[in-house]
Amino acid sequence: MFWIRIKYRLGLFYKTVLFKLGFGKILLKNRYGERLLLFHGIDTKGDTRYNSRFISKLFFEALIKHIVTHYNVVSLDDYYLKKFKKDTLNIALTFDDGYLNNYTYAVPILEKYKVPACFYITTVHENTPYLWTDFIDLVSYYTKKEKVVFKGDLYEKNAKNEFICHGVSLKNVAKRMPYKSIKLIYKIFENDWKNLPPKHHETYWRLMNAEQIRYIANHPLFTIGAHGETHASLIDIPLEAAKHEISNSKKQLETICRQPITEFAFPFGFYNHEIANYCEEIGFERLLLVDYNTKEDTKKQAFKNRFVMNPYLSFELQLAYLLKGSYF
Template sequence: MDGNYIKLNSMLWMRIKYRLGLIYKTILFKLGLGKSLLKNRYGERILVFHGIDSYGETKLNSRFISKLFFEEFIKYITTHYNIISLDDYYNKKFKKNTLNIAITFDDGYLNNYKYAVPILEKHNVPACFYITTIHKKAPYLWADFLDIISFNTQKKDVFFEQKSYKKNNKNEFVNNGMSLKNIAKTLPYDTIKLMYEIFNDDWNALPPKQFEDYWKLMNKKQIKEISKNPLFTIGAHGETHVSLTDIPLEEAKREILTSKQQLELICEQPITEFAFPFGYYNHETAKYCEDIGFKKLLLVDYNTKNDAKNETWKNRFVMNPYISLEQQLACLLKGSYF
């Protein structure tokens, strides 16, 4: 059997497991038996959020949750579990008999500053913000540009890098089963940015302000303000949000170093935390991060079980905007959506 066939089958199986798990949990909660799913479990998790919006739009991307959901979630976890700073997490200042949680945000959206920060301050919850320092090159992240534009454009097919991409019913541009977004993930930024030209007229025709929550990034003043707040820390997330494992190592090093230096200039303090874009890392990029002074490296999943032994590298639990608060809590306690 070929590797792709096995990979496809295991992905399908994970999807079925995820769906069945959701149905099972929904039935338990409906029958009033869901408490067993929310029993305290012990251990520790680092959560990763991306965007927070005003009402929970899930058509544009799969990374945003509503401010209402966010506050309900924060209220619940601060009441029932032990919320700690990432520093305390790394120093293993955990409470026994409960779940210890640290909170992180990736990408550096203005909506973090607008919606999440006031809620975190109100409930006295520490958090770390990992910022993409693309400001000089573009006002948005390329993935958000593509998400918003794919949703809004009248174009049915586009030509990019000698390939034709047709829009499907999920608003993705696809060639041979591969989406433009997934292809872009493997490219250097100088190639990715050519997409801006294809959709430039569509971007300029967007209704003013309507999508700002989904693409606007924090400015320097807002980043600095967060860095001065004792509840929060600022970390780096690369300069252009490219996959650091798909571009040449020297270019990856430049991305990492530039984002560190730019944030140190803005915040006037050492930046010692780095979150890998898309969670993609390898030993070369991680070693470089450690060599230039990063003390905390945030991933999504470990590449291998052995990687979990490295005390600098931590995996994180990604929030899911498609499920209820109860379901989200049950998955968080389990540490898995499967």
């Protein structure tokens, strides 16, 4: 989600100044709103060295405490039914990717405050219990390699620890490839990955196992949805491969959870109408986005956009943006 990271950073300075000048006070007045929050990982420190997807468990608990105290927190069912209160923010929570840290850190906090949430799981890892996106982030940060060759192209490491070829990062190139090509990247960095200190990093990359997913599925506060099989960008791979990703993730989760899976969150938030129609055809009733592609899409019953939590912000500023409903 590199592009999101850049977007968040742009203008942050001005927003901080405005907030200090009193802009925050205007935003913090009670106002009506509907917000579907999107979290990824929760860790001990909210480390942003590797990517923009992790917030700390302390930040998370403070946020949950705040929204439970000041706003109306609802389940996704009620969010879709628009069972909202006036003059306040109506908030529902979602988590993408299926990190073990969701189970370890987020679930106990959500249970403590009785907050409902939905978890969208990436299902298959073929004996690699991590996402390729995290693999690239972590291994690029730690490897001593300065250059790598992938599919005949030379990638050089830049100051931000990304491997770049013709101005495009290896991660963004991989995003547009089927999983069998991505697996070649595992090969390139095989030894570097082996040498990563696992204890320190497990919080970042380990995904939930079947038993943990089932615990969440059977919990009265929580639901499970699908998020693709390998976290491929569904609009960038052949349509048949995308369909395979969608239907397989549904089948695999139904086998694990022993219940119908009817919610789908698009990996990277990327979708088009062919993909969305296919999801509906095979039984997905709710389709979770990041941003709507078009104004027309805002009218579609199944679609809901989401507000991505930003680990670069202070607590106050995150709350101000939450009230505002956008980062721009």
